[in-house]
Amino acid sequence: MNWLRNFMAGRYGPDHLTLALLVVSFILSFVLFWVPVPFLGLLSYIPLGFALFRMLSRNILKRGEENIKFLKVWNTICGWFRKTKQHHADRKIYHFTACPSCKQKIRLPKGRGKLRVTCPKCGHQFERKT
Ligand SMILES: [Zn+2]
Known part of the structure; x- marks a missing residue:
């Protein structure tokens, strides 16, 4: 594993956005598997490629900024769902x-x-x- 540590030295590595991209890629490949259009399955490699690019990137500052932006959007979406759910429960009382x-x-x-x-x-x- 020494070569891997050397290889990853100075590179950004995985973060939340990378994890999300991997999940998106996984879901896409699963969904597109059932769509009978040739080469459409290759679409699932786009988020995968982007995830790999980010992990191996040496521009750590830029990747960190991307992750912060992603987390902001993510928190907004989660907050909206939580609020809507709460509002729905409140309607009864x-x-x-x-x-x-x-x-x-x-x-x-x-x-x-x-x-x-x-x-x-x-x-x-x-x-x-x-
Ligand atoms: Zn008033």
Whole structure:
């Protein structure tokens, strides 16, 4: 394994983005296997090639930046899914409404009849059926 260590010296190596590219390549090769179009399966080598290129790259700074960008996008996607899931679960117990004055979104408990609401943002008072 000494030659490998020498070979990888000064190179970027694997990171989150590389791992994601490998997963994409794996899924693509699996999906494209079932598509009866010649050479379409070669598409799965594109993320694989990019993953290899990044691991062997000597431009460590640039690759690190790419990984940070990827993680930002990844966290945004995960955060959106988490929020949507939470919102969906909340719908059963909460009634969502918006302040008629400032459009601030407000969460009210469900099934309490008519409620007098004070907007936490602008202090506007209004009534809502829940
Ligand atoms: Zn308001």
